[in-house]
Amino acid sequence: MTEHEPGYKTRTARQSAGPSETGDVNLGLLGGYIxxxxxxxQNASFRAFxxxxxxxxxxxxxxxxxxxxxxxxxxTPIALSRAAGRDKSTLTPILRDLTEYDYVVSxxxxxxRRSYGLSLTELGRERxxxxxxxxxxxxxxxxxxxxxxxxxxxxxxxxxxxELA
Amino acid sequence: MTEHEPGYKTRTARQSAGPSETGDVNLGLLGGYIxxxxxxxQNASFRAFxxxxxxxxxxxxxxxxxxxxxxxxxxTPIALSRAAGRDKSTLTPILRDLTEYDYVVSxxxxxxRRSYGLSLTELGRERxxxxxxxxxxxxxxxxxxxxxxxxxxxxxxxxxxxELA
DNA sequence: AGGCAATTGTTTGCCTCCAAACTATCTTAT
DNA sequence: ATAAGATAGTTTGGAGGCAAACAATTGCCT
Numbered sequence: 001m002t003e004h005e006p007g008y009k010t011r012t013a014r015q016s017a018g019p020s021e022t023g024d025v026n027l028g029l030l031g032g033y034i035x036x037x038x039x040x041x042q043n044a045s046f047r048a049f050x051x052x053x054x055x056x057x058x059x060x061x062x063x064x065x066x067x068x069x070x071x072x073x074x075x076t077p078i079a080l081s082r083a084a085g086r087d088k089s090t091l092t093p094i095l096r097d098l099t100e101y102d103y104v105v106s107x108x109x110x111x112x113r114r115s116y117g118l119s120l121t122e123l124g125r126e127r128x129x130x131x132x133x134x135x136x137x138x139x140x141x142x143x144x145x146x147x148x149x150x151x152x153x154x155x156x157x158x159x160x161x162x163e164l165a
Numbered sequence: 166m167t168e169h170e171p172g173y174k175t176r177t178a179r180q181s182a183g184p185s186e187t188g189d190v191n192l193g194l195l196g197g198y199i200x201x202x203x204x205x206x207q208n209a210s211f212r213a214f215x216x217x218x219x220x221x222x223x224x225x226x227x228x229x230x231x232x233x234x235x236x237x238x239x240x241t242p243i244a245l246s247r248a249a250g251r252d253k254s255t256l257t258p259i260l261r262d263l264t265e266y267d268y269v270v271s272x273x274x275x276x277x278r279r280s281y282g283l284s285l286t287e288l289g290r291e292r293x294x295x296x297x298x299x300x301x302x303x304x305x306x307x308x309x310x311x312x313x314x315x316x317x318x319x320x321x322x323x324x325x326x327x328e329l330a
Numbered sequence: 331a332g333g334c335a336a337t338t339g340t341t342t343g344c345c346t347c348c349a350a351a352c353t354a355t356c357t358t359a360t
Numbered sequence: 361a362t363a364a365g366a367t368a369g370t371t372t373g374g375a376g377g378c379a380a381a382c383a384a385t386t387g388c389c390t
Contacts, residue, residue: 112338277356
């Protein structure tokens, strides 16, 4: 898309004209849509968290998974995927990495040879601790923003996730 | 609210038919994190919207872009990327597609040969209308969930996006 | 038993996105 | 005027995600 006619070569210009300026973009109907703001907020939150935990073995995507395994020893990948809100196929490489790093171990499930149960290793508990420190600091900022409406705020988020499932 | 026994529940999957069943997974600390619920809600909202507008030329990612161009004729890609909360490089292929579909045209900007201004075609306005119908129906559900707290809810989302930028 | 449907986890293919590197152009300083 | 820096847009590379297709196993039904 670099095919614009030579056109004019006015040099006066001053970026005076309009709506292309940074701040004064007209959002129109968009400004009233919950979905739009939801995406911007989630995006900002994710980036902020990601930028803090820079290590290769402390990826933000691992936090929820480690947390859930820690709180539910013996959990299966499928239960994990539902709780973490991720597709089961998304979990496969994550669990492979977590196992390679020795943060997680899987044991066969008596009574069902298709599946296996997951639990944290001691090392995994350590890493979870580090991630939790990041997460806590991160969520403290969000808590401040939400203020005393935090409970209401989370309640609405929960209902959105439930009712649109 | 989120305080359950961390015990080892060696339950062997009774797993009734309910697919919406989140299951008896213990969320632990995760249940109190705003970031976690934010991601789940955004994810659910996005999927729900996507599943409704199934056409190839009505992708959900286009909605915000078409809307912003429509409300800000002559806007540049960079201003657009900021308003839409996407990286400028993300916009390049989107704008290429929108131009190929003849929903958008770009005109050279007098005074700056690096850039160009975007605006909708008549066809683009039509498609925007269709997308807007979907979006309105979608957001009506979200509005219902938020109820009379919608304004507060959006305010918090906005602040999250701003302060974590 | 035997057969058929459902479930588990993996593989494969595709899409969206960001960040860094790059080119072209504009601006500012000297 | 020229050099140095800032800015606009594109390209490239990699991460992360979903969904459909698949194999293995389990459960159900007759």
